[in-house]
Amino acid sequence: MGEKPEWLQQYNLIGKIGEGTYGLVFLAKTKSPPNCGKSIAIKKFKQSKDGDGVSPTAIREIMLLREITHENVVKLVNVHINHNDMSLYLAFDYAEHDLYEIIRHHRDKGNNMINQYTVKSLLWQLLNGLNYLHSNWIIHRDLKPSNILVMGEGEEHGVVKIADFGLARIYQAPLKTLFDNGVVVTIWYRAPELLLGAKHYTSAVDMWAVGCIFAELLTLKPLFQGAEAKSTSNPFQLDQLDKIFKVLGHPTIEKWPTLASLPHWHNDVSHIQGHKYENTGLHGAVPLSTKSASFDLLSKMLEYDPRKRITAAQAIEHDYFRSEPLPGRNALVPSQPGEKVINYPTRPVDTNTDFEGTTSLQPPQPVTSGNAISGGMPGAHGINSRSASRPMSMGVQRMQSQGMAAYNLTSQAGMGGGMNPGNIPMPRGVAQPHQQHHLRRKDPPGTGTGYPPQQKSRR
Numbered sequence: 001m002g003e004k005p006e007w008l009q010q011y012n013l014i015g016k017i018g019e020g021t022y023g024l025v026f027l028a029k030t031k032s033p034p035n036c037g038k039s040i041a042i043k044k045f046k047q048s049k050d051g052d053g054v055s056p057t058a059i060r061e062i063m064l065l066r067e068i069t070h071e072n073v074v075k076l077v078n079v080h081i082n083h084n085d086m087s088l089y090l091a092f093d094y095a096e097h098d099l100y101e102i103i104r105h106h107r108d109k110g111n112n113m114i115n116q117y118t119v120k121s122l123l124w125q126l127l128n129g130l131n132y133l134h135s136n137w138i139i140h141r142d143l144k145p146s147n148i149l150v151m152g153e154g155e156e157h158g159v160v161k162i163a164d165f166g167l168a169r170i171y172q173a174p175l176k177t178l179f180d181n182g183v184v185v186t187i188w189y190r191a192p193e194l195l196l197g198a199k200h201y202t203s204a205v206d207m208w209a210v211g212c213i214f215a216e217l218l219t220l221k222p223l224f225q226g227a228e229a230k231s232t233s234n235p236f237q238l239d240q241l242d243k244i245f246k247v248l249g250h251p252t253i254e255k256w257p258t259l260a261s262l263p264h265w266h267n268d269v270s271h272i273q274g275h276k277y278e279n280t281g282l283h284g285a286v287p288l289s290t291k292s293a294s295f296d297l298l299s300k301m302l303e304y305d306p307r308k309r310i311t312a313a314q315a316i317e318h319d320y321f322r323s324e325p326l327p328g329r330n331a332l333v334p335s336q337p338g339e340k341v342i343n344y345p346t347r348p349v350d351t352n353t354d355f356e357g358t359t360s361l362q363p364p365q366p367v368t369s370g371n372a373i374s375g376g377m378p379g380a381h382g383i384n385s386r387s388a389s390r391p392m393s394m395g396v397q398r399m400q401s402q403g404m405a406a407y408n409l410t411s412q413a414g415m416g417g418g419m420n421p422g423n424i425p426m427p428r429g430v431a432q433p434h435q436q437h438h439l440r441r442k443d444p445p446g447t448g449t450g451y452p453p454q455q456k457s458r459r
């Protein structure tokens with residue numbers, strides 16, 4: 001194990017909490033005031049095989065991410081670059097839960113459905129955060145249940161935080177390279193225009209993913225669970241399209257005029273255009289009345305033509321959110337008086353893994369302090385079944401990290417080994433337009449949205 005980097009000395013490293021596309025995620029606690037004992041999630045980004053460092057483009061993007069401040073977007077609190085190997089560490093506010101685990105918890109309890117109030121509150125806050133990101137010209141591009149975090153006990157209990165935003169752009173540059181590694185990423189939430197070969201991402205791809213997640217919250221099952229084709233440099237995923245068409249029917253040129261210009265629409269004519277899909281309909285896949293506001297909203301999120309797909313700004317104004325039960329800030333409170341509070345499992349922590357990813361860090365220790373952790377950490381003595389069956393076990397292999405060109409940090413004034421965003425205020429309470437700190441990029445008008453007034457009392 002190497003020397004503990006100097007910047008890390010401000011934290012007590014507790015252990016590993018997860019592993020994703022870009023690297024490992026650790027739980028740490030701040031040592032000194034004012035936030036002594038506060039839980040922090042530190043992401044260590046993988047090095048490329050060549051040991052390349054952080055690219056100038058990545059640095060620029062990260063500088064922008066530091067300015068993101070919204071109640072429904074996870075806060076990037078610190079950036080560290082390890083000069084020895086030019087590896088990158090991002091420190092985020094810690095969230096105890098995520099939608100992947102919440103959905104799994106309900107499924108494991110015998111398909112015990114998530115209550116309507118919780119579904120609506122989770123969805124509204126997800127859209128609220130997304131509206132903020134889109135307003136700042138940030139497209140997430142990899143929205144899925146494990147990237148949608150929910151705060152544990154404390155002042156922000158039950159508040160949704162979007163994670164991993166902007167990272168796809170830093171590490172995945174052009175769409176094509178996503179597939180060049182010959183490994184597989186989750187495609188269940190991928191929009192049809194991307195599956196059909198569209199070269200550019202628009203914010204509509206995120207809205208498609210939200211539609212898939214909405215349906216999954218309602219049914220506890222992924223809506224379009226395609227089998228991923230491996231080792232292809234081609235984003236065309238026939239099985240995933242097949243799953244979509246089985247539910248929604250074929251897209252047509254009449255309804256989606258630019259369809260004909262998408263490369264893969266022509267590539268496999270016999271499969272794509274020739275196949276007949278019988279008895280299709282979204283109503284068969286979700287337990288919603290076709291006349292309900294929820295069905296209307298879901299259909300608008302799963303609109304084939306990305307230009308007609310509902311935007312986040314439009315969605316938060318939809319009638320679904322204006323009818324009972326109204327959405328609230330704490331999505332995890334019981335929806336009815338007398339209803340039982342659900343104790344979602346806390347994240348297990350592997351205390352045997354250090355920042356190098358392998359060595360024994362310290363003897364296993366109970367983790368009880370800190371404001372974001374509730375009810376102890378059942379997995380504090382090693383990874384338990386919860387993390388063992390993270391998305392990897394859903395048959396999804398991980399994409400390897402992209403190479404990062406070496407970057408001479410000394411040329412960047414003020415970018416030392418530790419870069420604290422400093423005094424960006426974190427809004428407390430429900431995000432209001434005036435509380436949102438927009439990025440330097442140009443903001444379109446009318447972008448911020450608070451809860452509808454009648455919802456403010458709900459906790």
Ligand SMILES: Nc1ncnc2c1ncn2[C@@H]1O[C@H](COP(=O)(O)OP(=O)(O)OP(=O)(O)O)[C@@H](O)[C@H]1O
Pocket residue numbers: 017018019020021022023024025041074092093094095096098142146147149163164390391398
């Ligand atoms: N700020 C955070 N607080 C608590 N847990 C987090 C935080 N950010 C990420 N995690 C958790 O760490 C784990 C790994 O996250 P990561 O984003 O690296 O991968 P992923 O979302 O599972 O997959 P991918 O990176 O491939 O999209 C997930 O369980 C995720 O919910």
